[in-house]
Amino acid sequence: MKRCVFFISDSTGITAESLGQSLLTQFEHIEFDYHTVPFVDTIDKAQKVVEDIKQMGLSNGHRPVIISTIVDQQISQLFKAIDAFMVDIFSSYLSPLEQELKQHSTHHIGRVREIDSNPRYTQRIDAVHFALDNDDGGRTRDYDKADLILIGVSRCGKTPTCLYLAMQFGIRAANYPFTEDDMDNLKLSECLKPYKNKLFGLTIEPERLSAIRQERRSNSRYASLRQCQQETKEVELLLQKERIPFINTTHLSVEEISTRILSQVGIER
Amino acid sequence: MKRCVFFISDSTGITAESLGQSLLTQFEHIEFDYHTVPFVDTIDKAQKVVEDIKQMGLSNGHRPVIISTIVDQQISQLFKAIDAFMVDIFSSYLSPLEQELKQHSTHHIGRVREIDSNPRYTQRIDAVHFALDNDDGGRTRDYDKADLILIGVSRCGKTPTCLYLAMQFGIRAANYPFTEDDMDNLKLSECLKPYKNKLFGLTIEPERLSAIRQERRSNSRYASLRQCQQETKEVELLLQKERIPFINTTHLSVEEISTRILSQVGIER
Structure with missing residues (x-):
């Protein structure tokens, strides 16, 4: 059975995919079943995705792997409650970076602003x-x-x-x-x-x-x-x-x- | 003075850039001076880059920020010895992932193999x-x-x-x-x-x-x-x-x- 992997993001999901694939291609003998879920930027959307991941997890037999670049901590919490292996970039690095740079981060959703x-x-x-x-x-x-x-x-x-x-x-x-x-x-x-x-x-x-x-x-x-x-x-x-x-x-x-x-x-x- | 940021990689550096920029755009009021150093895949090359980063750090006054996607642990060690703030993706996540997936990772440099x-x-x-x-x-x-x-x-x-x-x-x-x-x-x-x-x-x-x-x-x-x-x-x-x-x-x-x-x-x- 392939291992389910979810790239979840409040934006395009491109960073989560790129990072997750670098990590997982290190495991040559495991087959992964990749799913990207972009634009998870509200509690409502997150709850729906959480349900989908739980369902898949139940039918798969292995805990899913979640690679997340979600910035909002409230939304992130919903995913942390799932029985899954989670790589959560912003939780891991944002507070150490805040200490290092002596500044609070904006915790804004990571879209490129004012593209035009x-x-x-x-x-x-x-x-x-x-x-x-x-x-x-x-x-x-x-x-x-x-x-x-x-x-x-x-x-x-x-x-x-x-x-x-x-x-x-x-x-x-x-x-x-x-x-x-x-x-x-x-x-x-x-x-x-x-x-x-x-x-x-x-x-x-x-x-x-x-x-x-x-x-x-x-x-x-x-x-x-x-x-x-x-x-x-x-x-x-x-x-x-x-x-x-x-x-x-x-x-x-x-x-x-x-x-x-x-x-x-x-x-x- | 702008804060120096180094994206270092044993491959193209695209993942390090993408990840690092997602993290650092969360700090709106700090100006960063970005440098990407791809293909750092030997000890020799790494030592040269380490020297460059140290020099820049000395002349800048702030510790540099290093975002690394280097897989090889020996090479990574050289960068960890610098007085810098380091985000080291593979060190952070590879051994937890190995435990989760019950398999050793290949620790191969992350290039897409057999592209042709x-x-x-x-x-x-x-x-x-x-x-x-x-x-x-x-x-x-x-x-x-x-x-x-x-x-x-x-x-x-x-x-x-x-x-x-x-x-x-x-x-x-x-x-x-x-x-x-x-x-x-x-x-x-x-x-x-x-x-x-x-x-x-x-x-x-x-x-x-x-x-x-x-x-x-x-x-x-x-x-x-x-x-x-x-x-x-x-x-x-x-x-x-x-x-x-x-x-x-x-x-x-x-x-x-x-x-x-x-x-x-x-x-x-």
């Missing part, structure tokens, strides 16, 4: 639109406004990485592809040369690239292992020759690719 | 490409494959929301705009009618919409308050008439919009 006039948020959304407008070499005239320009072969991960950098960190990232037609005499496009210090390369193992491309255009030259081998080899040679930093994306998630790039080029998050 | 064959990860990246291909009504023939179709006026938040739903949750979300030209006799496009159960509306206050559009095309009819008032009113009337669920995005982040939509339509994350 928050410059950090506006920057993130602007960066998403920048990534879309400057995707896949579609526009090259705004490279002076870019923080980064990712280069690499088709389907090595450029677009999702640019979008993640924008969404999560507000980084303005463009991307520019090397195409099949460039391969005979591969060199940096003229439009990239003035921005060499913004360039970052993504490489990928040819076997993985071929598998990804097969999904898109099966049995094409584009997806053939031979073509993928040639392209990745040519591009790596060029990146080395031009001394452009790069990473191999084969076994990395967009989160890892993005944070490694920032860490390598020294951009503050 | 992880179906959940593949689903997320596929969903990102789906959102891009089906952005802004650009393609309507794949709506049978969509989990959700967001509808609303230009610049009410459709595109960033679709991308977030894809990137974070692997949800395949398309979006379709109502344009200026539709307004005279607003109705649901024929291409949407067969998928009415997938439709979700985004609305926005006209003042906010006008401000966003001014950034894009200042002094245009498109950005005028009058035009924005007319469009938002027409669209809300249509959504009500057609009984399509909707939310007002004016004061919400993409995280909030996305999680509220999933919660309202009952899609599992």
